[in-house]
Amino acid sequence: MTPSQTVGPFFAFSLTAKPLGQMAGPGALGEPVRLAIRVFDAQGAPVPDAIVELWQADASGKYEHPEDMQPRSPDPAFCGFGRLGTDEAGTCRFETIRPGRVPGLAGDQQAPHINVIVLARGMLSALFTRIYFADDPANAEDAALALVPEDRRSTLLAQPDAAQPGVWNFDIHLSGDRETVFFDL
Amino acid sequence: MNARTDHRVIGYRRVDPHSQPQRLNEPYKSTVLRSPRRPLIQLPHTLSEVTGPLFGHNPIGESDNDLTRQHAGEPLGERIIVTGRVLDEDGRPVRNTLIEIWQTNAAGRYLHAKDNHPAPLDPNFKGAGRAFTDDEGRYRFVTIKPGAYPWRNHHNAWRPAHIHFSLFGPALVTRLVTQMYFPGDPLFSQDPIFNSVRDERARQRLISRFDMDLTEPEWALAYRFDIVLRGRDSTPFEERR
Numbered sequence: 001m002t003p004s005q006t007v008g009p010f011f012a013f014s015l016t017a018k019p020l021g022q023m024a025g026p027g028a029l030g031e032p033v034r035l036a037i038r039v040f041d042a043q044g045a046p047v048p049d050a051i052v053e054l055w056q057a058d059a060s061g062k063y064e065h066p067e068d069m070q071p072r073s074p075d076p077a078f079c080g081f082g083r084l085g086t087d088e089a090g091t092c093r094f095e096t097i098r099p100g101r102v103p104g105l106a107g108d109q110q111a112p113h114i115n116v117i118v119l120a121r122g123m124l125s126a127l128f129t130r131i132y133f134a135d136d137p138a139n140a141e142d143a144a145l146a147l148v149p150e151d152r153r154s155t156l157l158a159q160p161d162a163a164q165p166g167v168w169n170f171d172i173h174l175s176g177d178r179e180t181v182f183f184d185l
Numbered sequence: 186m187n188a189r190t191d192h193r194v195i196g197y198r199r200v201d202p203h204s205q206p207q208r209l210n211e212p213y214k215s216t217v218l219r220s221p222r223r224p225l226i227q228l229p230h231t232l233s234e235v236t237g238p239l240f241g242h243n244p245i246g247e248s249d250n251d252l253t254r255q256h257a258g259e260p261l262g263e264r265i266i267v268t269g270r271v272l273d274e275d276g277r278p279v280r281n282t283l284i285e286i287w288q289t290n291a292a293g294r295y296l297h298a299k300d301n302h303p304a305p306l307d308p309n310f311k312g313a314g315r316a317f318t319d320d321e322g323r324y325r326f327v328t329i330k331p332g333a334y335p336w337r338n339h340h341n342a343w344r345p346a347h348i349h350f351s352l353f354g355p356a357l358v359t360r361l362v363t364q365m366y367f368p369g370d371p372l373f374s375q376d377p378i379f380n381s382v383r384d385e386r387a388r389q390r391l392i393s394r395f396d397m398d399l400t401e402p403e404w405a406l407a408y409r410f411d412i413v414l415r416g417r418d419s420t421p422f423e424e425r426r
Binding site: 003004011041065080102125 | 194197200201204205206207208210215216217218219220221222223225226227228229230231232233234235236237238239240274285286287295296297299300311312313314315349351355356357358360361362363364379381382387388390391412413414415
């Protein structure tokens, strides 16, 4: 394999020249979600030069990919990929939908989740995590969450914003006391 | 119809840690506050990990892979061809996959508001390109050779000349962001990013090869850079619903 190297601080004129924050187009099926993601370093300082990529299924739990053999078509009004750079406050905002459940490995259905890739200066390779929705009862039976020590599962839960209906907040701590759970994929 | 459907998920092989940099690498100072200290949690690959964005409907513009023809005039610097193949660990071509690149101009300056290196910008060079691989996994860019630049990581720190590469491959887990270097660069020995890959043979995979056969007489020199993405497991997980 070719080794990974850092994305560095100067990717914006290429990778995020065209921001991909609006994943749900007009008429996209499912519950609209305005996802506010913030990225922090070990000291809790915002990371203003990170890039956050999302990959998720549509509202029916279908990925737009030939290896998803579930017998239905992906929602044409929805794009499962999103990509944004963080701003000075370490924040980026996606307009998406709550994904459906996708099959697990043992006949189970995974809880709705969004796959996340984080890249930044100071990171020599990409980090992977998942966003789950704090209010979803399916979280209790999710096979990936079950692999995470209970006291760290909350780092994978997006929380509804009390003041702004439809907005969900998700903080990514690259390191430090509140370090987010990252996956070795 | 609700017939039971079998979903077979063929996962990807686990990454050989020797092939990759360690995330926490003190000589590269900004890794200290930006790398996790807790062990990562290993996940078996499900549909979420073996799928990923394919950009099939994302057309490439005519000059997207020729960085010397994106402006009214020609950029300054040494014109080069950068070409190679994208393969998986079993040597199979990775077809129709998006490659994005970005780099400094010939003077070592990025087109970025926060790049304050006192070197000139080039009005005829942006430094960003993209291409899709063909059915053999081949890609090709025309660009100019990027310059080295200082970066304040340590006293008199200079980045060796490099081109950033971003690839997706067929799945979430094949995502790769890397940098391509040029052979024989005297700045290698002092660069903690290049040297974050401890294994000598793995590190050599980051260096392009000068290729006389690929040069174009009276026009451009050529460098070959092959990229290897993760290969697949041979045994599928059975997935039923």
